[in-house]
Each structure stands twice: as C-alpha cells, then as structure tokens.
Amino acid sequence: MLKQPYAGEDFFLPDLCSSVAVFTLVVLAQLVVLVWVLAQPVTDGFNWLGLAMASLFVQWIVLLSAAILCHLRNWMQRRPLGLAIAACFAVVVGLTLAFTVLGDWIVYRGMSGALHWQSEQLLRHGVIAMIMTSLLLRYFYLQQQWQRQNQAELRSRLQALQSRIRPHFLFNSLNSIVSLIGSDPHKAEQSVLDLSDLFRANLGSADSVATWGEERRLCEGYLRIEQYRLGERMRVSWDVESLPHNTPMPLLTLQPLLENAILHGLQPRLDGGEIAISARYSEQQVELLVSNTCPEQTENHQGARMAMENIRARLQALFGEQARVELWREGACFFSRLVYPCRQTSSLQQRSH
Secondary structure, eight states, rough: OOOOOGGGOOOSSSOSSSSSHHHHHHHHHHHHHHHHHTTTSSSSOOOOOHHHHHHHHHHHHHHHHHHHHHHHHHHTTTTTTHHHHHHHHHHHHHHHHHHHHHHHHHHHTTTTOOOOOHHHHHHHHHHHHHHHHHHHHHHHHHHHHHHHHHHHHHHHHHHHHHHHOOOHHHHHHHHHHHHHHHHHHHHHHHHHHHHHHHHHTTSSOOOOOHHHHHHHHHHHHHHHHHHHHHHHEHHHHHHEEEEESSSOOOSSSSSHHHHHHHIIIISSSOOEEEEEEEEEETTTTTEEEEEOOOOOOOOOHHHHOOOOOOOHHHHHHHHHTOOOOOOEEETEEEEEEEEEEEEEEHHHHHHHH
C-alpha cells in the first residue's frame, strides 16, 4: 500500500503560487543555466546568445511547471505519496520534452519546413529534467522534515516552559477548602471549581492561543482562592476595559505574575497589600502591567525570575522576538509588565481554535 501524504500545510510540496517560491525557483533555474553555459567550450568569447536562449527555454519550463503544480497541489494532497511524486515528474518532464520539440520546430521550420526529431536531445533533456526534479523534490522533502522537527521541538519546549502551579499553592488551596466546607459550603464548592479550571489550563496544550477573556476568568478564579485564604490582607483592583476580550493570549500568562505578587509581595507582609492589574491594546501591541505592594527588603527569588523567563520564552515563541517581560521596583511597589505584538486579533483567535 502506498503511503499517504501528510494533510494540510505539512505536505512536502510547498505552495508554488507564492511570490517567494516563484522567485526562488527562477533564481535557482537561472543559476543552473549560467553554470551550464559557463561549462561550454569557449571559442569566440562568452556565448550571450546561448545564455539568452537557454534562459528562455528553462524559465518557461520552470514557470509553467510551478503554475501547474500549484493548481494540482490540493489534488496531490489527497492522493498517495507515490502518485503525487509521479505527478510532479510527469509535469516537469512532460513540459521539458514539449518545449524541446517546440524549439526544434521553431529552429528547423525556417530551414526545411519539416520537423526533425532529435531523439538524443529529447533523451538528454528528459534525463536532466528528471535529475533536477529529483533534487528539488528531495530538497522539499528534507525541508518539510526539518519544519516538522522544529515544530515538534517548539511544542516540547513550550510544554516544558509552561508555567506549572506550585505545590505550596495546591496545599494552601486544599487547606482553605477544608476550612470552608463547614463554615461556607458555597465558597468551598466555588474554590473546587476554580482550582479545577486552573489545573485544566495547566495541563492543556502549551502552544495553543486562547483569549484575554479566558485568561482573565482564570485569574479571577485564582484570586478568589487566594482571597479566601488571605482575606482582607489582599486588595485587588482591575483596569483592563481597554483590552478587547478576544485578544489572543496564551493561558497562564497573567496568572504567574499574580502568583509571584502574592507569594513574594503580599504574603510576607503582616498587613498584606494591594495588587493593581492594568491592560491595554495600543498600536498593535498588548500590554499587561501588574503592580503589587512588597516588603521593604526583598530577596532575589530565583523561582520568580525563572517564571518570568518562561513567560518571555513562551510569548516570543508564539508572537515573535518583540515580546518582552520587564520587572522593576519603585519604592514599596514592585512592577511586572509584559508586552507582545498582536496585529490581527480575529485571525489569531480563529487559528487557535
């Protein structure tokens, strides 16, 4: 049984309708023609006419082959891999032989008016076309395998970088739920639901893109759990109305910032403190800022730094190198800000689902 090709964009043959692919093929074809002309014996200087005729011959074959294979790509994706490869050979070799016959007809028509079949030339051009097609298909296949490997490594790296809920938070949450069961069963039930949402998001795919609305709902549930534990020691304010709910954002992006603010800022203080969350979308950029009260003397928590580096790596993997995470302190407040480009919110949201 013939092996089925990978569906979708993972197909070994790239989109030859794109301007980048066409330009690349034209340049490569011209380089091959130039090498071929330079390899010919030189008698009366460089053969400019031969270069022009060979370029015209090869470029017509390359452009027509790209156009035909571009339109056949969807059909080949649904066929066995062997049949798809055979179709590529048939198109390129067939066009090469057809243009060889057409060129002979144009050249000899003015001499004798009859078509001279040159079997040796047909065989030579056919073999060259098969060799070049084999090399290109092999290159496309290796490129596809390299892209698949990079995507697998990226997914693995994102999964490793995805923020993991710390064990101390789980223990504290379970203790809070136990204490609430007798005094306030409704809050205990809500805490269990919020905790399950957090772990569901934590176990989800690291390379998927959700929305700001989902991340905010997740963070509100997390803050409710901590509010039951800290009580009036924790005061939270939100200023996020300018950020659309459908803005693309990976889950567990804001939550680690809030967790660090509570763990290293509010929890060490007897009187607790405040957490202020602001978000905005401006000039095709998303900006999230978390400020929190912190102790007078704060240690350089390695865990907090690692969490921020993980968030930065995830955002850069999904949104590009312009994504950044910044940390600084001003007086009794500690600030965490993340910024990443977001140009097409609706298309990114649809792709994530």
